[in-house]
Structure formats: C-alpha cells, structure tokens
Amino acid sequence: MKLPALPGILLGNNEKAMGTNAVGMEPGQAGKRDERALIGQVLSGDCNAFHELIRPYERHVYGLAYSVLRNAADAEEVAQEATFKAYRNLGQLQDRNLFKSWLMRIALNEAQMKRRKDRQQLYESLDEDVEDDSGYNFPKSHADWRELPSEALEKEELREAVRQAVANLPEHYRVVIVLADAEQMRYEEIAATLSITVASVKTRLHRARLKLQESLQPAFVPRFRDHLAGLKGLNPWSRARK
Amino acid sequence: MVSCKKVIEELSNYLDASVDAKLRGEIEAHLRICVRCDVLLDSARKVLIIVGDERTFEVPIGYSERLHRYLDERMADGER
Ligand SMILES: [Zn+2]
Numbered sequence: 001m002k003l004p005a006l007p008g009i010l011l012g013n014n015e016k017a018m019g020t021n022a023v024g025m026e027p028g029q030a031g032k033r034d035e036r037a038l039i040g041q042v043l044s045g046d047c048n049a050f051h052e053l054i055r056p057y058e059r060h061v062y063g064l065a066y067s068v069l070r071n072a073a074d075a076e077e078v079a080q081e082a083t084f085k086a087y088r089n090l091g092q093l094q095d096r097n098l099f100k101s102w103l104m105r106i107a108l109n110e111a112q113m114k115r116r117k118d119r120q121q122l123y124e125s126l127d128e129d130v131e132d133d134s135g136y137n138f139p140k141s142h143a144d145w146r147e148l149p150s151e152a153l154e155k156e157e158l159r160e161a162v163r164q165a166v167a168n169l170p171e172h173y174r175v176v177i178v179l180a181d182a183e184q185m186r187y188e189e190i191a192a193t194l195s196i197t198v199a200s201v202k203t204r205l206h207r208a209r210l211k212l213q214e215s216l217q218p219a220f221v222p223r224f225r226d227h228l229a230g231l232k233g234l235n236p237w238s239r240a241r242k
Numbered sequence: 243m244v245s246c247k248k249v250i251e252e253l254s255n256y257l258d259a260s261v262d263a264k265l266r267g268e269i270e271a272h273l274r275i276c277v278r279c280d281v282l283l284d285s286a287r288k289v290l291i292i293v294g295d296e297r298t299f300e301v302p303i304g305y306s307e308r309l310h311r312y313l314d315e316r317m318a319d320g321e322r
Contacts, residue, residue: 055306058309076308079309084312098260153288159292159297162292166269178299202254210253212286213286
C-alpha cells in the first residue's frame with residue numbers, strides 16, 4: 001500500500017486523533033475487522049485468518065525491528081520470526097483486544113534478543129536506559145532549516161541525513177521516534193508495546209526529537225548550503241502537521 | 243510571555259498540536275521575537291515531516307509477500 005508522503009495526511013494521524021479506541025484496535029478498520037473473531041478462527045485451525053489478522057501491523061513490526069537492529073535484512077528476519085511466534089503462541093494471548101501491542105512486544109523482544117546475540121550490546125549498552133535531562137536544555141547546536149523550502153524535504157539526500165541521525169540515537173530514543181513519528185502509532189499503543197506509561201512515551205519522544213535536532217546539524221548543514229542557495233525565492237514553508 | 247525554557251519544554255506538545263490555544267499563542271508570540279527558538283521549532287517540524295515520509299523508513303520491496311510465504315511454509319510444517 002502506497003501512502004501519501006506528508007504525515008498530515010497519513011492514516012496514522014487519524015489514529016492519534018481517535019484516541020478513544022481500545023489499545024490494539026486499528027481505528028478506521030475496526031468497523032470492517034472483527035479482530036477477536038479472526039483470532040478465534042485462527043485458534044480453531046484456520047491459518048488464512050492469521051494472514052488477515054496481521055496484515056495491518058506487518059509494517060509496524062518491521063519498523064520496530066529495524067529501529068532496534070538498524071539493518072534491513074536482520075529486521076526482516078526478525079519480523080518473520082516474531083510474527084510466526086505470535087501465531088504459535090496465539091493461545092496465550094489473554095485479552096483479544098490487545099493483539100496489536102502483544103504482537104509488537106514479541107517483535108521488540110525478538111529484535112532485542114537478536115541484537116544481544118550479535119553482541120552489538122557492547123557499544124549499545126552505554127546509552128540504554130539513561131534518561132538524561134538534556135530534553136530540557138537547548139540542543140548544543142542544531143540545524144537551521146528555516147530557509148529550506150518544502151520542496152527540499154522531498155530530496156532523498158535529506159531523507160538519508162535524517163535516517164543517519166535517527167540511527168545514531170540511543171536505542172530507546174530510536175524506537176520511540178520510529179514508532180511515533182515514522183509508524184505514526186498512537187501513544188497508548190507505544191506505551192503498551194514498550195511496557196511504559198503514556199507520560200514516559202511523551203517524555204522520551206520529546207527528548208528523542210531534541211536529540212535528533214542536535215545530531216542532524218553536522219550531517220546536514222554543509223551538504224545543503226549550496227542546495228539552499230539554489231532554492232532561494234521558492235515558496236516559504238507551510239505547516240503540514242497539525 | 244513564555245521563556246525559552248518553556249518553549250523547549252513544550253516543543254513536542256507544540257508539534258503534536260496538544261497545547262491549548264492560550265499557550266500556543268504565547269509560544270508563537272515568543273517565536274516572533276526569539277530567533278533561536280524559531281530556528282529550533284522550524285527545524286524540528288521539518289524533521290518530523292521527513293521522518294513521517296514513508297520513503298524514509300521504507301519496508302524492503304517484496305517484504306509482505308516474503309512474510310506471508312514464510313508464514314505459510316512454517317504453518318505447513320505443522321509447528322504449533
Ligand atoms: Zn526563545
């Protein structure tokens with residue numbers, strides 16, 4: 001499924017707006033999908049129902065695995081294994097309304113297990129679980145994109161700079177940025193996935209967004225100075241995300 | 243008028259449009275006179291657009307097909 005480019009019109013933003021849905025339900029699809037019935041079908045032996053059950057979440061599962069592992073092949077492998085694990089253990093799901101966050105937690109565990117197995121934790125562990133307070137200070141330095149017209153945001157070079165900057169964040173920031181801002185999951189769902197409170201999700205996301213500003217500056221500014229000079233005079237930026 | 247510190251604290255809420263109208267007005271008044279905060283919020287907003295662009299964190303081509311094929315194969319093994 002090809003989604004439009006701007007977050008303002010992504011499906012995910014509707015999800016956030018419809019905050020009253022039960023965690024794990026896919027808003028907008030809730031009317032068409034009876035997830036609890038699908039789960040019942042799977043449990044009584046209908047394999048095809050499982051394909052249908054996971055379809056709305058397969059992108060999130062990959063995104064989450066990627067945010068931990070930072071490698072497409074590893075993330076895909078983990079997504080496959082985690083999804084199958086969900087199938088195999090579906091009978092253990094306590095509350096059928098919580099399938100989505102349950103699936104996401106399995107994916108998170110699998111991804112973290114793989115990361116540990118690959119011994120990446122040697123340089124990763126230092127920045128895990130450190131809730132520093134940098135979010136309440138100005139980033140030491142950050143990019144000045146005020147003169148960057150909206151057209152420039154379509155450039156692959158800029159996306160690559162952002163990908164790199166996200167990849168350089170500590171894992172707990174990476175995961176929350178990807179789930180909230182890339183996958184556009186609702187904060188309640190992210191909280192359930194990470195087993196933390198909604199308030200912690202917001203705090204962590206806030207710090208992650210500020211850290212991202214800080215780490216973007218060196219990557220971005222020199223490479224785009226020339227580009228900016230060529231783009232002067234185009235339409236000024238307008239807000240797309242409400 | 244709100245301080246720079248307050249603006250930074252509210253950055254995420256502001257971007258999510260989850261500040262009330264009064265605070266939003268105060269933040270926007272601050273942005274008109276404070277270049278530093280204006281630069282930061284403007285950049286943060288643009289980064290948010292790029293992160294949310296599905297091309298930035300794309301699933302690999304054929305991911306979904308491979309996933310469902312993998313599931314079919316494992317299910318066929320009778321592992322449950
Ligand atoms: Zn200021």
